[in-house]
Amino acid sequence: MRRTGPLVVAFIMGFAMIFQYFIPHPLSQKFYEIMVQQWLIIISIFLYLFGLRSFTLYHYHKVRRKKEGWYFSLIALLAALITVIIGFGTRRGPLFDKIYDYILAPLQATMFSLLAFFIASAAYRAFRARNLEATLLLVTATIVMLGRVPFGAFMWHKLPDVVEWILKYPNMAAQRGILIGVGLGMIATSMKIILGIERSYLGGE
Amino acid sequence: MWEKLLRLDRRWIFVLVALSVLIPLLKPLGLPMKTTEPVLNLYTYIDTLKPHDKAVILVTDFDPSTMPELLPMAEAIMRHCFARKIPLILYGGMYPTFVGMAKMALSRVLPDFPDVKYGEDYVFLGYIPGTSLIILSMGESISKTFGNDYYGNKLDSLPLMQRVKNYDQVALVIDLSGSGTPVWWIIYGYQRYGVRVGCGTTAVSAAQYYPYLQTGQFVGMLGGLKGAAEYETLIERAGIPPGRKTASIGMDAQSIVHLMLIFLIILGNIGYFIVRRKR
Numbered sequence: 001m002r003r004t005g006p007l008v009v010a011f012i013m014g015f016a017m018i019f020q021y022f023i024p025h026p027l028s029q030k031f032y033e034i035m036v037q038q039w040l041i042i043i044s045i046f047l048y049l050f051g052l053r054s055f056t057l058y059h060y061h062k063v064r065r066k067k068e069g070w071y072f073s074l075i076a077l078l079a080a081l082i083t084v085i086i087g088f089g090t091r092r093g094p095l096f097d098k099i100y101d102y103i104l105a106p107l108q109a110t111m112f113s114l115l116a117f118f119i120a121s122a123a124y125r126a127f128r129a130r131n132l133e134a135t136l137l138l139v140t141a142t143i144v145m146l147g148r149v150p151f152g153a154f155m156w157h158k159l160p161d162v163v164e165w166i167l168k169y170p171n172m173a174a175q176r177g178i179l180i181g182v183g184l185g186m187i188a189t190s191m192k193i194i195l196g197i198e199r200s201y202l203g204g205e
Numbered sequence: 206m207w208e209k210l211l212r213l214d215r216r217w218i219f220v221l222v223a224l225s226v227l228i229p230l231l232k233p234l235g236l237p238m239k240t241t242e243p244v245l246n247l248y249t250y251i252d253t254l255k256p257h258d259k260a261v262i263l264v265t266d267f268d269p270s271t272m273p274e275l276l277p278m279a280e281a282i283m284r285h286c287f288a289r290k291i292p293l294i295l296y297g298g299m300y301p302t303f304v305g306m307a308k309m310a311l312s313r314v315l316p317d318f319p320d321v322k323y324g325e326d327y328v329f330l331g332y333i334p335g336t337s338l339i340i341l342s343m344g345e346s347i348s349k350t351f352g353n354d355y356y357g358n359k360l361d362s363l364p365l366m367q368r369v370k371n372y373d374q375v376a377l378v379i380d381l382s383g384s385g386t387p388v389w390w391i392i393y394g395y396q397r398y399g400v401r402v403g404c405g406t407t408a409v410s411a412a413q414y415y416p417y418l419q420t421g422q423f424v425g426m427l428g429g430l431k432g433a434a435e436y437e438t439l440i441e442r443a444g445i446p447p448g449r450k451t452a453s454i455g456m457d458a459q460s461i462v463h464l465m466l467i468f469l470i471i472l473g474n475i476g477y478f479i480v481r482r483k484r
Contacts, residue, residue, distance in 0.1 A: 150236035151460035
């Protein structure tokens with residue numbers, strides 16, 4: 001029953017959502033409203049509780065067993081706890097905003113900014129014209145990098161147009177091919193889940 | 206010598222990157238900006254909307270990690286809407302850390318528009334769980350989906366939200382995102398409810414959205430810092446206060462960093478071929 005229940009729910013709700021999309025009957029519309037505006041949003045709220053439980057248990061066990069880097073887990077637990085206390089305690093007041101503006105925002109921005117340094121170092125060491133494909137990628141990347149900044153237009157006023165052409169035609173054709181493949185894959189996977197063929201989401205298999 | 210150069214300590218490269226960013230920020234070059242078609246399309250779409258008519262929903266689907274590219278877009282679009290008297294619904298995004306970005310943009314733009322009134326000219330929607338379901342639910346009723354605004358006011362009590370019930374009264378949704386959320390707005394917003402969608406994205410993600418531009422599923426797109434800088438230039442030309450123009454300032458630094466990267470790649474390749482030939 002532990003497995004049959006979720007499979008039956010996935011089967012019924014999967015087909016119900018497909019049918020309601022194509023049948024604009026008031027009953028179908030009402031079903032959709034209840035599903036989307038009430039059930040699904042409520043279910044997604046519970047996912048946060050699962051996330052919180054998973055986060056807490058993972059870090060708690062790491063600290064308790066003194067695993068490598070346990071002090072980072074302790075910081076993560078304390079940071080989460082303090083943020084929750086301040087958030088609820090001040091009812092999302094100025095102190096809560098300050099945590100966001102002066103701790104979270106600079107930390108996240110710094111982490112992402114470091115990418116520029118590592119990309120520069122990696123490009124110098126690894127971006128080599130070893131074969132035809134790598135050379136094509138290298139030449140295209142150089143043109144796009146130049147054309148996407150004002151200095152490119154300063155060098156040659158047509159360069160931004162060349163870049164736009166690369167993005168609009170060769171790039172778009174490749175992206176569309178990928179998207180069609182992904183779309184077909186999603187349809188196939190969804191049908192397998194609805195029909196109960198793909199069960200890995202239940203865990204254990 | 207080339208072998209030594211290829212084994213260059215990466216800290217020297219880090220110093221070069223730091224200098225390439227810092228110097229143009231301290232001493233801007235002021236290079237001219239050419240407007241690209243996707244940016245112009247989005248700008249024109251907003252610019253031709255009727256004042257005090259249908260609303261624009263601006264979604265800040267990004268957190269501080271992509272703030273340097275996306276926050277200037279949010280500010281420029283808000284300025285455009287406020288100056289043209291286009292009702293604005295600012296939605297703080299689909300994840301909790303995104304709301305602060307909307308708040309930050311609002312705090313930078315509002316001082317330049319003292320006549321703009323909350324509840325009449327704009328409304329600020331906070332975070333509620335549900336991600337893509339929120340997009341579907343807004344198509345039925347925005348007030349029922351959110352209940353209250355960011356400040357805790359009942360949405361039904363705000364004059365703007367009494368007019369804007371769902372996407373039927375919305376002219377455009379603009380999703381500013383560092384992830385794949387703009388596509389959700391196409392799937393659930395445009396394809397299901399017919400609301401027009403535009404997007405602003407990081408430079409690294411921009412290439413993946415060109416198929417949607419070609420089909421017209423996106424009315425336009427701002428790609429990376431350059432997209433934001435182009436929009437800043439367009440609103441400035443229209444006589445709208447552009448604020449600090451952070452994107453335009455950043456473009457000079459990006460120009461030099463890109464040049465430096467290209468120089469390093471060429472240098473690395475020359476060294477690679479010379480060393481390979483010697484072996």
